[in-house]
Amino acid sequence: MIRFIVLSLTFSLIFVPTIGLGASKIKVVTTTTDLKALTEAVGGEKGEVESIARGYQNPHFVEAKPSHMIKLRKADMFVKVGLELELWAQVLTEGSRNRKIYPGADGYIDASEGVELLEIPTGQIDRSLGDIHIFGNPHYWLDPMNGIAIMENILRGLTHLAPQDAEYFRKNKEEYAQHLQEATAKWIKRMEPYRDTKIVTYHNSWPNFAKRFGLKVVGYIEPKPGIPASPAHLASLISLMQRKKVKVIIMEPYFSDQAPRLVASKTGAQVLVLPPSVGGAEGVNSYIALFEHNISKLIETFEGEGGRVE
Amino acid sequence: MRIYLYLFMIFIILVSILGVSPLKEFSWGEQGKVKPIKDQDKIVILQHEISDLKKSLKDMQLVIEAQQAILDELKKDLVQPPATPTIQPSPRDPDSQAASKSGLPSLAALNPNISAIGDFTGNMSDDERSEEGDRFGFREVELGFQAAVDPYARADFFVATEEGEEGEIETDVEEGYLTLLTLPWGLQAKLGKFYANFGKINRIHRPERPYIDDPLFIKNFFGEEGRLSSPGVSLSSLIPNPWDKYMELSVEILNGENESSFAGKESDHPIYLAHLKNFFDLSDLSSLELGLTGATGFNDSEGDQRTTLEGLDLTYRWRPLGQGLYRSFIFQTEALFNQRETESRNINSFGFYSFANYQFSRRWYLGGRLEYSEFPSIDIDNEWGYSGILTFFPSEFSRFRLQYNHIDRNYEKDEDQILFQATFTLGPHRPEPF
Numbered sequence: 001m002i003r004f005i006v007l008s009l010t011f012s013l014i015f016v017p018t019i020g021l022g023a024s025k026i027k028v029v030t031t032t033t034d035l036k037a038l039t040e041a042v043g044g045e046k047g048e049v050e051s052i053a054r055g056y057q058n059p060h061f062v063e064a065k066p067s068h069m070i071k072l073r074k075a076d077m078f079v080k081v082g083l084e085l086e087l088w089a090q091v092l093t094e095g096s097r098n099r100k101i102y103p104g105a106d107g108y109i110d111a112s113e114g115v116e117l118l119e120i121p122t123g124q125i126d127r128s129l130g131d132i133h134i135f136g137n138p139h140y141w142l143d144p145m146n147g148i149a150i151m152e153n154i155l156r157g158l159t160h161l162a163p164q165d166a167e168y169f170r171k172n173k174e175e176y177a178q179h180l181q182e183a184t185a186k187w188i189k190r191m192e193p194y195r196d197t198k199i200v201t202y203h204n205s206w207p208n209f210a211k212r213f214g215l216k217v218v219g220y221i222e223p224k225p226g227i228p229a230s231p232a233h234l235a236s237l238i239s240l241m242q243r244k245k246v247k248v249i250i251m252e253p254y255f256s257d258q259a260p261r262l263v264a265s266k267t268g269a270q271v272l273v274l275p276p277s278v279g280g281a282e283g284v285n286s287y288i289a290l291f292e293h294n295i296s297k298l299i300e301t302f303e304g305e306g307g308r309v310e
Numbered sequence: 311m312r313i314y315l316y317l318f319m320i321f322i323i324l325v326s327i328l329g330v331s332p333l334k335e336f337s338w339g340e341q342g343k344v345k346p347i348k349d350q351d352k353i354v355i356l357q358h359e360i361s362d363l364k365k366s367l368k369d370m371q372l373v374i375e376a377q378q379a380i381l382d383e384l385k386k387d388l389v390q391p392p393a394t395p396t397i398q399p400s401p402r403d404p405d406s407q408a409a410s411k412s413g414l415p416s417l418a419a420l421n422p423n424i425s426a427i428g429d430f431t432g433n434m435s436d437d438e439r440s441e442e443g444d445r446f447g448f449r450e451v452e453l454g455f456q457a458a459v460d461p462y463a464r465a466d467f468f469v470a471t472e473e474g475e476e477g478e479i480e481t482d483v484e485e486g487y488l489t490l491l492t493l494p495w496g497l498q499a500k501l502g503k504f505y506a507n508f509g510k511i512n513r514i515h516r517p518e519r520p521y522i523d524d525p526l527f528i529k530n531f532f533g534e535e536g537r538l539s540s541p542g543v544s545l546s547s548l549i550p551n552p553w554d555k556y557m558e559l560s561v562e563i564l565n566g567e568n569e570s571s572f573a574g575k576e577s578d579h580p581i582y583l584a585h586l587k588n589f590f591d592l593s594d595l596s597s598l599e600l601g602l603t604g605a606t607g608f609n610d611s612e613g614d615q616r617t618t619l620e621g622l623d624l625t626y627r628w629r630p631l632g633q634g635l636y637r638s639f640i641f642q643t644e645a646l647f648n649q650r651e652t653e654s655r656n657i658n659s660f661g662f663y664s665f666a667n668y669q670f671s672r673r674w675y676l677g678g679r680l681e682y683s684e685f686p687s688i689d690i691d692n693e694w695g696y697s698g699i700l701t702f703f704p705s706e707f708s709r710f711r712l713q714y715n716h717i718d719r720n721y722e723k724d725e726d727q728i729l730f731q732a733t734f735t736l737g738p739h740r741p742e743p744f
Contacts, residue, residue, distance in 0.1 A: 255635070
C-alpha cells in the first residue's frame with residue numbers, strides 16, 4: 001500500500017506540472033527576440049513566448065544546444081526569420097521531434113513570407129562573395145513597416161492554432177500596427193533633417209533601416225559579409241570615408257570594436273553601437289522601443305557632429 | 311517625342327505602385343472594427359516613399375535625356391536614313407525578369423544540399439616505420455548529399471573517395487541512411503549505414519574532427535578508418551524527466567563488421583549498442599554533456615567469444631553569448647573499457663583521451679590533447695600521446711591546422727610527428743551533431 005502511494009505521488013509530481021500549466025496558452029518559440037516581441041504583441045495574454053537567441057547575440061551563429069530542443073519539444077508554434085539566417089534552426093526543430101513545428105505544419109511560421117525583400121542576388125553567386133544570403137537580406141525586421149507583414153504571418157499561425165481567439169489576435173495586431181505606424185511617421189519626421197546622411201556599418205544588417213529612414217550606407221567594415229576586415233580593406237575604407245566625409249560608423253554589439261575604432265581614429269568618425277534586435281541594449285524591450293532607441297541615438301550622434309553632415 | 315512617351319510610362323508605373331501597394335499593405339484597417347490608421351501618419355510615410363521615387367525619377371530623367379542626346383547625335387551623323395529601323399527600346403518582358411530574379415529554375419530548387427569536402431594532409435615523422443611516412447596525402451574527398459525525402463523522412467549520404475594503401479583510389483559509402491522523423495511517441499529511427507553512436511568523436515566525420523589524426527584509442531579499438539560504423543538500425547527517444555533536461559536514449563543494432571574489436575566482415579552476429587546522452591545548461595554561457603555507452607558483440611565468427619565495450623564521455627563547453635564570435639572553450643574527455651573473451655583468457659584493456667581547445671581570436675584556436683591507450687587483445691602494451699594543435703579558420707569553409715604529436719610507447723621506441731592539414735568545403739553542409 002505504501003509503495004502504491006509513493007509511486008502515485010512520484011507520478012503525480014512528474015506529470016501534474018505539465019498538465020496544470022499551458023492548458024489554454026499557446027506556447028510559441030521564436031528564433032529571435034524581435035519575433036518574440038511581435039508575437040507577444042499579437043498573442044497578448046493568450047500566448048507564452050520564448051526566444052532562442054538573445055538580443056545581444058549574433059543571430060547568424062547560435063549554438064544548436066539540445067536544451068533548445070527541449071524548449072521546442074513543448075512548443076505549439078515556431079517562428080523564424082527565414083532567408084537562411086538561422087542555419088542552426090533545422091537541427092533544432094528536427095531534434096525536438098515535435099511534428100507540430102516541422103516545416104509545412106500549421107505551427108511552423110517563416111516570418112519573411114510576403115515581406116518585400118532587398119538585395120536578392122542575381123547572376124552567378126558563390127562564396128567568393130562572402131556569406132551571402134541567396135534569398136535576400138535577412139535583416140528585414142529593421143524596417144518597422146515590415147513588422148506589420150511579420151505580424152500578419154504570426155497572426156495566421158495563431159489563428160490556425162486557436163480559431164476561437166481569431167478576433168482577439170486580429171484586434172491586437174491591428175492595435176500594434178497602428179502604434180507602429182504612428183511611431184514610424186514620427187521617426188521619419190525626426191530623421192528628416194539628416195536625410196541622405198552617409199554612414200558606414202560593420203555588417204550589412206541595416207539596408208532596410210537605412211532605406212526607411214533615408215540614410216545612405218556607403219561602406220562596410222567587413223570587406224564581404226561574414227569576412228573579417230583586412231588591413232588593405234580598412235585602408236581603402238578610410239580613404240573612402242575621408243572622400244565622402246562619412247562621420248558615423250554603426251556597429252552591432254556582438255562584433256569586436258577594434259576595427260571600427262581604428263577606422264574612427266583615422267577619419268574622425270564616431271562609432272555608434274546600435275542593437276539590431278530587441279534586448280540588444282538596456283531598456284530596449286519592445287519592437288517599438290528598438291527603433292525609438294536607435295533613432296534617438298542616431299540623432300544624438302548627428303547633432304553631436306554639428307547638424308547635417310554632407 | 312520619345313522622351314514624353316518614356317515619362318508617360320514612368321508616370322503610369324508610379325501611379326500603379328503608389329495606388330496599389332499602400333492599399334494592399336493596410337487594407338485590413340478598413341474592414342476591421344478598429345478605428346482606421348490615422349491618415350496623417352500614412353501620409354508622412356507615403357510622402358517619404360514618394361520623395362524617394364521622385365528622386366529616382368529625376369535620375370531616370372537625366373539618363374533618358376543623356377540617351378536622347380546620344381540618339382540625336384547619331385541621327386545627325388546619319389545622312390541617309392538607315393535601311394533597318396532605328397533601335398527600338400525593347401520593353402522588358404515582366405515574366406522573364408521575374409524568372410531571372412528568382413535565380414533558380416524550379417527543379418534545381420529541389421536538388422538536395424550537395425557539399426564536397428577536401429581533406430589534404432602533410433606528415434613528418436622521425437620513425438622510419440611510420441605508415442604515413444614523410445609525405446603529403448590527399449586523405450579524402452567527402453561528398454555529402456542531404457535532403458528531406460518526403461514529409462516523413464530525411465536522407466543523408468556521405469561518399470568518400472580515399473587514397474588506398476597502394477595509392478589506388480577507393481570509393482566508400484561512409485554513411486548513407488534514412489531518418490524517420492514522424493514516428494509515434496517522438497521516436498526517431500535510422501536505417502542504413504551510419505557512424506555508431508559510441509561516445510562523441512566516433513560520430514564526427516574525419517575532416518570535421520578538431521584534430522588531424524584520430525585519438526589513439528579510436529585507432530586501436532575501431533581501426534585505421536577511425537570509426538565504429540556498419541550497416542544497421544538505430545532507434546532513439548527523448549526520455550521525459552522531472553528536471554526537464556535533455557536525455558536521449560538510442561539503441562542500435564549493427565553488423566559486427568569491425569575488425570579491431572569485433573569479428574569482422576564474415577561475422578553474422580550483430581553488435582548491440584546503447585547510448586544515453588545527457589545535456590545540462592550550467593548557465594547561458596556554459597554547458598555540460600555526459601554520455602554513457604555500452605556495446606556488445608562477438609569477436610570470432612562462431613559467436614563463442616564475447617567482447618563488451620563501455621564508453622564514458624564528458625564535454626564542457628563555454629562560449630560567451632555577446633562576443634561568441636571571438637572566444638570559446640571546449641574540454642572533452644572520453645574513455646573506453648574493453649572486456650574481451652579469448653580462447654586462453656579474458657582481456658581487460660582501456661583507453662582515454664582528454665582534449666581542450668581555446669579560441670583566442672575570431673579565427674584562431676589553440677588546443678592540447680593527452681591520451682592513453684592499450685589494445686583490444688593485448689593489455690600489457692600501451693602508448694601515451696601528447697599533442698599540441700593550432701587551428702586557423704580563414705572562413706567557416708576553409709581551415710588550416712598544424713599539429714605536433716609525441717607518442718610514448720612501452721613496446722617500441724617513441725615517435726615524434728608533425729602534421730599539417732588543409733580542409734576546404736564547397737556547398738551547404740549541415741552542422742555536426744552538438
